[in-house]
Amino acid sequence: MRIPIQSVTPETGHAEICGFVHEVRDLGGLAFFLIRDRTGILQVTIPKKKVSEAVLAAAKAISRESVVRISGQIKAVEKAPGGRELVPETFEIISLAESPLPLDVSEKVSAELDTRLDGRFLDVRRPRVAAVFAIRSAAMHAINDYFHKEGFISITTPKIVAAATEGGTELFPIAYFDKEAYLNQSPQLFKQMMMAAGCEKVYEIGPIFRAEEHNTTKHLNEATSIDIEVSYADHIEVMRVLEEVIVKTYEYVDKTCSDHLANMEIMDFAVPKGPFPRLPYSEAIEIAKKKIEDPIKYGDDIGSAAERAIGAEMGGHYFIVDWPTEIRPYYAMPYENDPTICKAFDLMHPRMELSSGAQRVHNHDQLVQQIAKKGLNPESFDFYLKPFRYGMPPHAGWGLGADRLIMTMLGLSNVREAVLFPRDMHRLVP
């Protein structure tokens, strides 16, 4: 019966372990094999004169990163890593790895991201890389757990959609029998429909697709989005939810992932403190004006340089609120007392934008008006507008980029590090 390496102690007695051959050190009459599974590394020591022919033959034939099953007596040895080692009675090669390897799993020689992604299965064998995805998994668990406890319903909406009615970003066209179809850029319209369906609180974690030809460390053409929509809530309420999700996720990772954080050599993991500052858009522009050379004025989008300058000033997570209605989508609710600004917000990490959201326009006629004002044709929004004609609760929501959340949480320099098999302009395989 195979046991995880982590549970092998000097007192274990007899043990059978399975894993990858991490390293081989042959000293002549004595050889050391480091065997790695996802829980840790165990030293297997072979005194060549004292083991069977079969063990010796297998030990001679093995290559690094091969898969082996080894059983034998565990001995307490102070000189061995972890104070214990295994002297094999059986040494079975389950799967022999070819040599040379496409990248060095033991990290003696670094590899470029491109090389690592080409051989991602080997890359993820490295504990510091595996840690990213273990932490990502824990973060997703915390997020799901939060929503369930808060009474949200988890929904799954189509990723194949009919038409580019939302405007804005480029979509990926796909062949859908004899019809024109696209990969969905966001679950926005569907989660709003679920408000008309009376679900009140919904969330979805799923892929979104954007056919932009961007070439940066924070954009992907396929990303994971965490989306919520809440009835009878305004932007203030869903900002509170967002803040809580972020803080609870960090708290959970802090509480449960200390080993993984240590593997990544993150010693100063900091849980952000709520509430996050609410910075009005107009003030954000003022900060940017003072700090960056490029001219920026009220009504402009906030570019990367401005984003970083404001982030440096704020020092932690913060919201940008009260955006000009003009530069937000048609479904953002304008303030009643000043319709030139709207109830939209972005959640920012000092490095980049993580999330955007808003209270939505729930009145059918107002929505039609706003669509027209943006220069779009309301007729092509039929399927979206229909639910607004039969009783639509007021509602608000947001979308949070899961990959960027992990990237900023772990201080990764490239969003691709936070994604197992990233999709960008250049990469479709593996």
Next chain:
RNA sequence: GCCCAGGUAGUGUAGUGGCCUAUCAUGAUUGCCUGUCACGCAAUCGACUCGGAUUCGAAUUCCGACCUGGGCGCCA
């Protein structure tokens, strides 16, 4: 899409016209080695992205293609 920087053994690199039969590390192969823990020592193996041009001579200069990294833009 625009701009910048690149492409040298499996991996990561040095090398800016002849000193290159191309450096170093890691790796692989072989040999020696009974306490390694980035084991050590010795020998061997393994590379200039592709096509064209300039030149007596090109890894090095020029042109084109392909590929990569990064910045910007774009990202309702």
